[in-house]
Amino acid sequence: MTNYSRRDFLRRAAAAAMAAPFITCNLIAAPPSQTIYHASIGASRQAGRDLDNLGRMSGVKLVALADVDSAKSAPWKEKYPAARIYSDWRELLAKEKHLDSLNVSTPDHMHAAIAMSAMRLGKHVYVQKPLAHDIYEVRQLTRYAHGKKLVTQMGIQIQSGSEYRQAVQLVRDGTIGKVKEVYSWCAKSWGNANPQPDRQDAPPAGFNWDLWTGTAAARPFIGDGYYHPQAWRSKLDFGTGSFGDMGCHIFDPVFGSLDLTAPISVRSEGPAPNAGHWAPNSIVHYVFPGTAFTAEKTFNLSWYDGVERPPKEILALAPTEYFPNVGSIFIGTKGVMLLPHIARPRLYPAKDFADFQLPKVEDGNHYRQFAQAIREQGTTGARFDYAGPLTEAVLLGGVASRFPKTTLLWDSRAMTFKNEKSANAFLRRGYRAGWHVRGLS
Numbered sequence: 001m002t003n004y005s006r007r008d009f010l011r012r013a014a015a016a017a018m019a020a021p022f023i024t025c026n027l028i029a030a031p032p033s034q035t036i037y038h039a040s041i042g043a044s045r046q047a048g049r050d051l052d053n054l055g056r057m058s059g060v061k062l063v064a065l066a067d068v069d070s071a072k073s074a075p076w077k078e079k080y081p082a083a084r085i086y087s088d089w090r091e092l093l094a095k096e097k098h099l100d101s102l103n104v105s106t107p108d109h110m111h112a113a114i115a116m117s118a119m120r121l122g123k124h125v126y127v128q129k130p131l132a133h134d135i136y137e138v139r140q141l142t143r144y145a146h147g148k149k150l151v152t153q154m155g156i157q158i159q160s161g162s163e164y165r166q167a168v169q170l171v172r173d174g175t176i177g178k179v180k181e182v183y184s185w186c187a188k189s190w191g192n193a194n195p196q197p198d199r200q201d202a203p204p205a206g207f208n209w210d211l212w213t214g215t216a217a218a219r220p221f222i223g224d225g226y227y228h229p230q231a232w233r234s235k236l237d238f239g240t241g242s243f244g245d246m247g248c249h250i251f252d253p254v255f256g257s258l259d260l261t262a263p264i265s266v267r268s269e270g271p272a273p274n275a276g277h278w279a280p281n282s283i284v285h286y287v288f289p290g291t292a293f294t295a296e297k298t299f300n301l302s303w304y305d306g307v308e309r310p311p312k313e314i315l316a317l318a319p320t321e322y323f324p325n326v327g328s329i330f331i332g333t334k335g336v337m338l339l340p341h342i343a344r345p346r347l348y349p350a351k352d353f354a355d356f357q358l359p360k361v362e363d364g365n366h367y368r369q370f371a372q373a374i375r376e377q378g379t380t381g382a383r384f385d386y387a388g389p390l391t392e393a394v395l396l397g398g399v400a401s402r403f404p405k406t407t408l409l410w411d412s413r414a415m416t417f418k419n420e421k422s423a424n425a426f427l428r429r430g431y432r433a434g435w436h437v438r439g440l441s
Helices: 006-014 046-055 089-095 108-120 135-145 162-172 209-213 241-258 366-376 384-401 421-426
Strands: 036-041 060-066 084-086 101-104 124-127 152-154 179-186 265-268 282-289 298-305 326-332 336-340 346-348 407-411
Touching: 036 046, 036 089, 036 366, 046 060, 046 101, 046 366, 060 089, 084 089, 089 108, 101 108, 101 366, 108 124, 108 135, 124 366, 135 384, 152 366, 152 384, 162 241, 162 336, 179 241, 241 282, 241 298, 241 326, 241 384, 265 384, 282 384, 384 407, 384 421
Parallel strands: 036 060, 036 101, 060 084, 101 124, 124 152, 179 298
Antiparallel strands: 179 326, 265 282, 265 407, 282 298, 326 336, 336 346
């Protein structure tokens, strides 16, 4: 796909022809005085929730949506009859010249290409977690967004809820003292230990497999839900596994409360992925520089998914009748906080906090925050300056899983591993011919 000049782009867009939006420009969207004209890239599952939350918000008008599967996009025409429906997001960007914003709610491997293309056209972007598929993509999105007059938000919507905000406040208020370590886990498992089936199926009618594959290498379609609509999360080329799916959610209150930056090292104790899939279960240990909210000069954070859990002696610090399948345990110098996903934080030992009143925190709205920031030229809680480093840390866990029982020393500034050079090959992937995006490939 050729990178057209700005003049070529405007000429082609004006002619309503197909054009590639991968250009450098400074078309910063002016803050709308009233209506925000919005588009959705993606139309089902989380994308449907995103477009509907934004589309029915006062002061926001959904004018277009794009999805590679017409069976997913067509039903929205009844609810939003004025919205124009596209199959190809590139065509949408070329033709919908007056857009203010869009949400990118696609499989992980397409987040960066779409978001970067939109930002270069001056559009504000709401991008689902994880911010991108690869660490290089995340870094480039973060760099581009930094300093621009664009509103960005990653779709970790639980961040705006009162439960996580309450937990962050408790830690920052010193309720459990300085934090010594945190253990996080998620019972979800997007891994797959089986080899890829040796077959080729016909894509369903109305589903554009080539557009869905996008920046990834071309391959035959396999049906029965092997890729579409959701099992792509377990595939190395398209998803980021259980950790990538849930890690940005679960790590968010840890990063937000402790002011974490980039880790010093990351180590996987779980199995390595096979030729095409992430492993079903993982254990990843991080070491971060200490902060004003941690007890030591370095801080340890551990992740567990699938059937894996923190050690029994750690779980015993937060005794509860119904232990959550997803959550974190913060171990402080004055107490322990159990933070389920999604529920009120609980403090231990129970006797020490028997009379403690949790701070009153109001519920927020992640989508409204995004729209309000556009309207007022403000900012968001999950802007890329914050979401970028958070996502990078999560994705480092995926890289580490390829090198089991090896401590990888991370130099964030240089974006390189200092002791295992072969791991650097997994920081950035190539885009297939015709899908190159300026600023990413």
